[in-house]
Amino acid sequence: MKTIVFPATPIDTTGLATEAKQDVQITEAQTANAELQFINVELDAQTNLLNNVNTYLNNIQTELTDVNTELNNITDNTTKLNVREVSPFIDASVTNIPASSSAPLQIIASTAHNTFKIVSVEDIGEFIGVYTGAVSSEVLVGVLPLGGGELEIRINPNTRISLRNMKNAAINSGNIVLNLLG
Amino acid sequence: MSRKHVIHQYNMFEGQTINMSGNLTSNISNVEQLDKCSIHLTWTAGPVGEFIIEARNGGNPAPNTALPKSKYNDSWYVLPTSSLGTITGTDSELLILLNELPFTDVRIRYVASSGAAADLKALLTAKVVGA
Numbered sequence: 370m371k372t373i374v375f376p377a378t379p380i381d382t383t384g385l386a387t388e389a390k391q392d393v394q395i396t397e398a399q400t401a402n403a404e405l406q407f408i409n410v411e412l413d414a415q416t417n418l419l420n421n422v423n424t425y426l427n428n429i430q431t432e433l434t435d436v437n438t439e440l441n442n443i444t445d446n447t448t449k450l451n452v453r454e455v456s457p458f459i460d461a462s463v464t465n466i467p468a469s470s471s472a473p474l475q476i477i478a479s480t481a482h483n484t485f486k487i488v489s490v491e492d493i494g495e496f497i498g499v500y501t502g503a504v505s506s507e508v509l510v511g512v513l514p515l516g517g518g519e520l521e522i523r524i525n526p527n528t529r530i531s532l533r534n535m536k537n538a539a540i541n542s543g544n545i546v547l548n549l550l551g
Numbered sequence: 552m553s554r555k556h557v558i559h560q561y562n563m564f565e566g567q568t569i570n571m572s573g574n575l576t577s578n579i580s581n582v583e584q585l586d587k588c589s590i591h592l593t594w595t596a597g598p599v600g601e602f603i604i605e606a607r608n609g610g611n612p613a614p615n616t617a618l619p620k621s622k623y624n625d626s627w628y629v630l631p632t633s634s635l636g637t638i639t640g641t642d643s644e645l646l647i648l649l650n651e652l653p654f655t656d657v658r659i660r661y662v663a664s665s666g667a668a669a670d671l672k673a674l675l676t677a678k679v680v681g682a
Contacts, residue, residue: 372646375604377633 445483445551453482456530456547461493466532466540473500473507473531476547484524486550489513493543496535501528524549556584556679563590563659563673571598571669575661580675581618582652588677589648590659596643598666602636604647605629606654627658640665652677 456476459466467474487499494516500507501524511520512535524530530547534540563577571594582588592602606628609621636645649657659673 370644370646371634371636371638371642372648373604373632373634373636374648374650375630375632376651377631 450486450550452488452548453484453551454480454549456549458544458546459532461540461543461545466493466495466497466534466545468534468539469498469537471533471539472505473498473533475504475529475531477528477530477549480524480526480528480530480549482526482549482551484522484528484549484551487511487513487520487522488548488550489517489520489545490548491517491543491545493540493545495540495543497540497545498533498535500531500533503529507531507533556677558585558588558675558677561675563675564671569669569671571600571661571663571666571671573663575663575671577659577673579656579658581656582649582677583618583655584679585652585677586680587650588652588657588675589646590673590675592645592647592659592671592673594643594671595669597640598638598663598669599640600638600661600663600666602638602645602647603629603660603662604632604636604649604657605660606657609655621655630657 454477459474459476464474489497491497491513496515497513498509499511499513499520499522501510502508510524511522513520532545561580563580564575565578567575567578569575590604607625610624610626611621630649632647636647638645647659661671
């Protein structure tokens with residue numbers, strides 16, 4: 370049976386989870402949720418910025434590596450040249466320098482350093498070509514001055530060097546030695 | 552010598568023709584000498600409406616010719632009860648507990664929404680507490 374009472378007994382809502390308080394809590398929770406979503410968006414933006422910065426730093430590192438390589442090349446190119454290697458002394462009467470129709474004579478199997486200049490010392494006085502490359506694949510890279518002299522040339526390390534007369538006649542007299550400067 | 556006032560039973564709609572298809576107003580009950588009362592309303596199920604408990608602080612005409620006339624005719628006001636006295640078509644009774652009677656007269660108004668003729672009684676019983 371439904372019962373109604375006078376006076377209506379007031380309820381002390383102090384500390385109780387009333388509907389009004391729950392509504393307030395719901396509103397505050399919704400506000401906090403919206404702020405957290407905003408913070409999440411900001412964090413995503415910061416992450417993207419950091420990723421971009423990381424990419425830029427990687428690019429800078431690559432560029433610096435290239436700069437370092439170039440600086441090393443500059444160092445090599447600007448250092449005062451010194452004799453780095455000397456070829457064996459060739460006595461043409463013992464070891465002929467081949468004619469142009471023959472295979473070149475190997476004098477250095479594999480260079481140890483970068484070469485920027487060859488200074489030849491010889492008393493042959495013929496047109497002698499300098500070749501680089503493996504057997505049967507020799508390539509003419511320069512011709513020594515008559516009677517000796519300087520030939521500015523770039524030869525990488527681990528290169529095979531050979532000699533051959535530019536004329537089709539074997540050289541069988543005189544002596545020659547090569548100074549490789551780097 | 553202490554006195555104790557009691558009302559054993561009184562039908563607040565005594566002498567009225569009841570038709571719950573329309574609005575009704577009960578007789579006035581004077582509760583000046585009383586502390587507590589209850590009103591048990593019973594009717595034949597079917598009507599839909601609302602019972603409203605009203606009180607006043609003195610007024611004319613007095614419910615009983617033996618009671619003194621009031622200098623001022625107070626208007627009826629609705630008592631703020633714990634819930635409304637609404638009834639549905641399946642209800643057939645309502646209990647009203649008045650644990651304090653800080654007024655002179657009380658009555659019941661019925662505001663009809665829908666219904667038909669029904670036998671309605673509003674039995675009031677009251678007493679003085681601790682007299």
